[in-house]
Amino acid sequence: MLQIDNLTAEVAGKPILKGLSLAVNAGEVHAIMGPNGAGKSTLSYVLGGRPGYEVTGGSVTLDGPEGQIDLLALEPHERAAAGLFLGFQHPVEIPGVSFVQFLREAANAQRRSRGEEPLSGGAFLKLAKEKAALLKLDMDMLKRPVNVGFSGGEKKRAEMVQMGILDPGFAVLDETDSGLDIDALRVVGDAINTIMRQKDENGPGKAVLLITHYQRLLDYVKPDFVHVLAGGRIVKTGGPELALNLEKEGYEAVAA
Ligand SMILES: Nc1ncnc2c1ncn2[C@@H]1O[C@H](COP(=O)(O)OP(=O)(O)OP(=O)(O)O)[C@@H](O)[C@H]1O
Numbered sequence: 001m002l003q004i005d006n007l008t009a010e011v012a013g014k015p016i017l018k019g020l021s022l023a024v025n026a027g028e029v030h031a032i033m034g035p036n037g038a039g040k041s042t043l044s045y046v047l048g049g050r051p052g053y054e055v056t057g058g059s060v061t062l063d064g065p066e067g068q069i070d071l072l073a074l075e076p077h078e079r080a081a082a083g084l085f086l087g088f089q090h091p092v093e094i095p096g097v098s099f100v101q102f103l104r105e106a107a108n109a110q111r112r113s114r115g116e117e118p119l120s121g122g123a124f125l126k127l128a129k130e131k132a133a134l135l136k137l138d139m140d141m142l143k144r145p146v147n148v149g150f151s152g153g154e155k156k157r158a159e160m161v162q163m164g165i166l167d168p169g170f171a172v173l174d175e176t177d178s179g180l181d182i183d184a185l186r187v188v189g190d191a192i193n194t195i196m197r198q199k200d201e202n203g204p205g206k207a208v209l210l211i212t213h214y215q216r217l218l219d220y221v222k223p224d225f226v227h228v229l230a231g232g233r234i235v236k237t238g239g240p241e242l243a244l245n246l247e248k249e250g251y252e253a254v255a256a
């Protein structure tokens with residue numbers, strides 16, 4: 001579903017991704033772990049098309065609703081319309097724009113670019129309430145400006161409400177577990193499973209790339225594969241046991 005081949009990218013003239021290859025099939029969850037500064041967030045930004053992250057080589061294809069696409073050739077909003085969702089390590093605050101307004105705009109922009117009718121106010125609100133309930137997030141939170149004054153955990157849960165509303169085919173979640181309390185971790189883990197692991201009979205299926213430093217989220221969202229990203233490339237791939245070994249023994253012992 002996502003195929004990354006020999007991807008190289010630089011930020012501010014500094015090479016960060018140095019020949020990264022990764023293939024994710026529909027129905028799979030892949031976890032990416034790795035030391036600070038290895039290039040994990042850079043990978044998610046490059047996939048999302050964030051300005052300033054320059055691809056210098058390699059290719060990325062994604063199976064969207066309309067077939068296989070050359071992801072790197074698309075504008076960021078076109079990537080989103082093709083079913084890509086990015087969960088940010090540090091969600092941004094947008095003063096002056098209420099979360100419901102933002103979510104409705106995002107949902108309808110995607111629908112428009114797919115040639116679908118925008119959601120009516122009533123239909124959108126019903127959807128937003130359903131997803132907020134899934135994340136156990138009070139609807140009153142969504143009336144506030146986007147992320148302004150939200151606690152770390154509230155930002156992450158609100159971001160998962162957004163994912164539920166957009167219903168992407170492929171999600172890259174960058175440290176979605178950071179800042180979550182013990183109960184919220186379970187709520188978010190269950191929500192990721194509900195949103196991303198449900199069967200999509202008509203579409204190409206769904207898949208998730210989970211960037212994380214710890215095993216804890218993987219107890220809920222069980223990965224099929226675990227990769228270690230170090231020095232800008234995948235240096236080791238294993239099953240779920242790899243995350244446990246890393247946690248016990250550290251990167252130097254396991255992925256040297
Ligand atoms: N705008 C920038 N200018 C210079 N260097 C940058 C810039 N953005 C990122 N980098 C560098 O790129 C490297 C990779 O950063 P990245 O955020 O991808 O790491 P990461 O693997 O996500 O780390 P962490 O686990 O700490 O989140 C780091 O050394 C970082 O300092």
Ligand SMILES: [Mg+2]
Binds near residue numbers: 041174
């Ligand atoms: Mg990061």
